[in-house]
């Protein structure tokens with residue numbers, strides 16, 4: 236049995252964590268009441284912990300138990316300032332780590348956070364370091380959410396800096412999800428968030444299940460680590476469930492890799508470094524030939540492809556996890572961030588200059604009374 | 605005012621003068637020659653009138669009705685001694701009568717059985733007749749007086765009741781009553797005769813004696829009945845017949861008195877399977893007569909599943925206004941609704957009557973006393989659970 240630690244840091248991380256808890260209750264509308272009579276059903280031993288400096292963000296949660304919500308006291312919040320955030324983490328490090336320690340030993344930890352906010356983006360790199368220090372053999376996967384591009388220069392800047400820090404820490408890898416990319420799912424922001432969060436939650440649960448099950452053809456934590464270690468150590472996930480009109484397993488695998496089904500825009504054929512394909516479904520749908528053909532095709536472009544097959548009643552479901560050898564979109568963000576920062580800087584100097592010019596008018600004057 | 609009293613005085617004076625005048629005239633007539641004159645005497649029995657040497661005595665009023673009076677006329681020396689019955693208003697001559705120097709006696713009036721008025725006619729020269737009252741006390745008059753009474757032993761009764769009628773005759777007068785005859789009309793058709801009619805009363809009753817007769821009737825028809833008077837007729841010793849009657853009165857005959865039993869079988873509260881309960885029964889007599897030979901028998905339908913002990917009972921009598929109460933033990937061995945029918949037969953005084961009453965008994969499956977807990981406890985558990993869960997997720 237795998238011991239899994241799920242940490243949701245900051246508002247975005249908290250909400251995705253809450254979505255996972257909801258998903259563990261069965262998901263959908265029924266789960267609203269399910270918490271009153273059920274226990275969340277995780278495939279492994281999963282401990283969840285929502286960490287935030289903002290009490291209101293913690294209060295918003297619905298499916299996470301009170302004891303799994305950890306408030307990190309900080310006088311005025313962090314206000315998207317990563318430096319304040321870092322300081323707040325350091326001041327409360329022992330308390331936070333103690334809270335995690337209480338939950339026992341773990342084989343793998345997922346740290347879910349937005350890259351652009353204050354708390355999550357500043358806490359997460361430090362938290363990952365602490366986890367690595369405290370748990371010798373733990374695999375740490377960061378689930379990082381990229382902002383909507385129009386959210387403003389501070390968010391972009393935060394995203395750029397926090398991504399760099401996340402890539403520098405000694406984690407197993409980063410799974411990216413891009414709000415901007417998934418914006419198309421919904422018109423308004425609130426339901427877009429919900430949709431995105433549910434998608435991420437569903438995929439993560441599926442992933443955990445696959446790492447901890449008696450598979451026909453086994454993938455395990457080691458395989459997953461290997462995949463995450465590939466390329467830039469930055470990857471993403473694709474997911475597809477076959478519909479009743481087309482139950483072809485091959486088509487399903489190919490669909491799971493199509494840009495439309497990814498959390499982050501990537502061209503699998505060109506950019507994938509390593510991949511893992513997890514296949515679930517009724518035995519009659521699991522045509523080994525078809526699977527092999529699809530996997531072979533992927534292997535031709537991506538370096539190595541692990542495959543896992545879970546026999547479970549239902550239409551074929553595919554989760555594909557892969558790392559990237561190159562991330563042009565991410566580069567785009569940095570460019571945009573740099574531009575924004577540059578603009579900001581220029582704006583500031585321009586404003587400063589204007590103000591200085593204004594002061595110039597009274598430069599030689601004394602106050603007269 | 606003054607003038608009228610003066611005139612009244614004058615009239616009185618005038619009348620006075622006239623009277624004196626006429627008296628003087630009569631006096632003068634007598635003295636003129638040997639004229640026949642008369643005097644009236646009121647005599648009691650035994651009284652005597654003396655004139656010259658004639659003695660005339662009232663012996664007896666022989667018959668008031670026939671106007672016969674017995675007188676004895678005698679002459680001192682024994683030349684006349686005759687006792688004769690004189691008829692009212694007819695002159696009787698003795699010694700040739702007043703015309704011939706004797707006396708003529710006429711009974712002009714009979715007052716009663718003791719006295720009469722006698723007119724004596726005689727020649728004036730015989731002198732003035734004098735009345736000698738009898739020195740022996742006047743014999744008690746023979747005057748029987750019957751009181752008659754008719755009575756019922758009660759004046760309210762029910763159809764079918766026997767009633768005793770008493771007729772009492774009492775001689776409250778003096779003298780014996782003879783030929784007593786009682787005329788009593790029985791009150792038919794409201795009554796039927798049973799025994800003792802016609803009432804037999806002695807034919808003669810001495811003064812102070814009484815006699816009574818009783819007869820028995822049976823009230824036959826309800827209503828208010830006027831009881832006619834009883835008439836007694838009798839005669840005194842002189843065959844004077846008399847009669848008297850009782851006061852009529854009325855009595856009430858109510859409808860036949862009967863026992864009327866009302867049976868009340870109490871509904872029992874639901875019985876729990878195999879537990880015992882009591883069935884209370886009350887038989888009350890709301891009629892006006894005693895109920896006798898009361899037999900209560902019960903039956904249950906459906907016939908198996910409910911056991912009843914002590915439902916069959918009998919009583920000798922239940923007087924009117926009284927009640928017999930008893931209870932039976934019931935126990936249910938099968939779930940269901942049972943009908944208990946109690947049949948009571950009795951004699952209501954007129955014949956045999958059957959009355960019935962029913963009750964139902966419910967036998968429940970089990971003890972459901974704490975049934976509500978079955979609902980409440982789960983609710984409490986669920987609420988507590990939900991609250992705990994709520995607390996768990998409340999941040």
Ligand SMILES: Nc1nc2c(ncn2[C@@H]2O[C@H](COP(=O)(O)OP(=O)(O)O)[C@@H](O)[C@H]2O)c(=O)[nH]1
Nearest residue numbers: 245246247250349351352353354355382428431
């Ligand atoms: N996918 C997703 N993104 C979110 C959600 N909430 C906030 N974000 C994104 O996270 C960023 C803000 O970070 P946030 O987590 O709110 O800040 P923090 O609480 O200070 O860590 C913005 O780019 C938002 O678009 C959410 O529920 N789902």
Ligand SMILES: [Mg+2]
Nearest residue numbers: 246247292352
């Ligand atoms: Mg926020």
